[in-house]
Amino acid sequence: MDRLTLRRPDDWHLHLRDGAMMRAVLPYTARHFARAIVMPNLVPPVVTGRDAAEYRDRILSAKPVGSRFRPLMTLYLTEETEVRDLRAAAEIGLIAAVKLYPAGATTNSASGVRDFARVRRVLENMAQIGLPLLVHGEVADPDVDIFDREAVFIDRVLDPIRRDIPGLRVVMEHITTAGAADYVRDGGADLAATITAHHLVINRNHILAGGIRPHYYCLPVAKRESHRRALVDAATSGAAPFFLGTDSAPHTDAAKLQPCGCAGCFTAPNTLSILAEVFDTMGALDRLESFASLNGPAFYRLPANDDTVTLSRGEPVAFPDRIETADGPVTVFDPGMPLHWRVEG
Numbered sequence: 001m002d003r004l005t006l007r008r009p010d011d012w013h014l015h016l017r018d019g020a021m022m023r024a025v026l027p028y029t030a031r032h033f034a035r036a037i038v039m040p041n042l043v044p045p046v047v048t049g050r051d052a053a054e055y056r057d058r059i060l061s062a063k064p065v066g067s068r069f070r071p072l073m074t075l076y077l078t079e080e081t082e083v084r085d086l087r088a089a090a091e092i093g094l095i096a097a098v099k100l101y102p103a104g105a106t107t108n109s110a111s112g113v114r115d116f117a118r119v120r121r122v123l124e125n126m127a128q129i130g131l132p133l134l135v136h137g138e139v140a141d142p143d144v145d146i147f148d149r150e151a152v153f154i155d156r157v158l159d160p161i162r163r164d165i166p167g168l169r170v171v172m173e174h175i176t177t178a179g180a181a182d183y184v185r186d187g188g189a190d191l192a193a194t195i196t197a198h199h200l201v202i203n204r205n206h207i208l209a210g211g212i213r214p215h216y217y218c219l220p221v222a223k224r225e226s227h228r229r230a231l232v233d234a235a236t237s238g239a240a241p242f243f244l245g246t247d248s249a250p251h252t253d254a255a256k257l258q259p260c261g262c263a264g265c266f267t268a269p270n271t272l273s274i275l276a277e278v279f280d281t282m283g284a285l286d287r288l289e290s291f292a293s294l295n296g297p298a299f300y301r302l303p304a305n306d307d308t309v310t311l312s313r314g315e316p317v318a319f320p321d322r323i324e325t326a327d328g329p330v331t332v333f334d335p336g337m338p339l340h341w342r343v344e345g
């Protein structure tokens with residue numbers, strides 16, 4: 001097969017940032033994706049309905065002319081989040097989900113949750129109205145090894161919350177382990193997971209073997225090869241609880257390339273080419289549409305997109321090494337292998 005048409009994909013986990021950075025990166029997402037769940041970890045974070053409305057308007061005014069891209073907004077859950085504000089934002093369709101960052105777990109997560117008892121009432125209300133909770137599934141406990149933080153999060157945080165609040169709909173974001181894939185696969189209709197393109201093609205050797213490669217450093221950090229394979233199996237299975245969330249997370253090279261560099265890979269430009277390559281290699285191109293375009297809207301109870309994208313296979317596609325922004329260059333994720341599928345148009 002060398003041509004493939006699918007319903008237009010959505011990105012169920014995206015960092016657009018703000019200001020000049022947003023204006024530089026948004027066109028890459030708007031080119032391929034109809035909608036994206038926009039992460040609220042700005043500085044300061046998007047915590048109220050009003051913050052979300054203002055951020056949405058800034059995104060819409062930065063959108064390329066003629067683009068039909070729709071941002072789906074989220075609120076950043078804090079111990080101060082007010083039930084009334086959150087319910088009002090959900091009722092008018094302003095927000096599509098709420099994001100939980102354990103305090104200190106990742107980039108701009110200082111305002112996240114420390115004491116889960118303090119967000120219980122908010123979570124109960126979300127369960128009542130069916131509003132999904134998106135979790136950054138890592139504990140921030142310094143005593144837990146960074147490669148174990150996802151597994152420990154499931155045991156210590158996620159599973160207790162789900163038992164405590166039946167009916168709470170949860171997306172475990174950017175899963176990186178076989179254990180998380182198994183947990184989600186067996187978790188019933190209220191549990192799903194996003195998977196990034198980069199976690200399908202790198203393992204921890206890419207970050208650490210033969211020299212340290214900061215552009216492969218993201219959170220949750222890539223794990224060993226057996227986990228990467230389990231993620232490929234989950235994504236290419238086409239199973240309902242697994243869908244694409246790129247976690248495209250642009251940082252300037254200056255912020256990445258320093259003694260304490262930021263976490264995040266910028267994958268918006270080449271995610272669809274990477275996915276097509278991975279699914280092709282696995283003989284699973286017929287399931288790419290489920291993963292990229294159908295399973296996400298089904299979980300979010302939204303219609304799938306009615307237009308399509310067509311990918312075609314040919315000579316390896318060249319992507320820029322980096323894009324320029326007014327804040328400085330941002331390196332584009334390098335999958336380390338030739339990509340033969342290009343998005344037409």
Ligand code: NCD
Pocket residue numbers: 015041106107108136217218219220247249250263264265
């Ligand atoms: C994200 C960012 O840069 O905002 N970084 C990352 O490594 N994925 C935050 C996140 O999603 O953890």
Ligand code: ZN
Pocket residue numbers: 013014015039247249
């Ligand atoms: Zn993210």
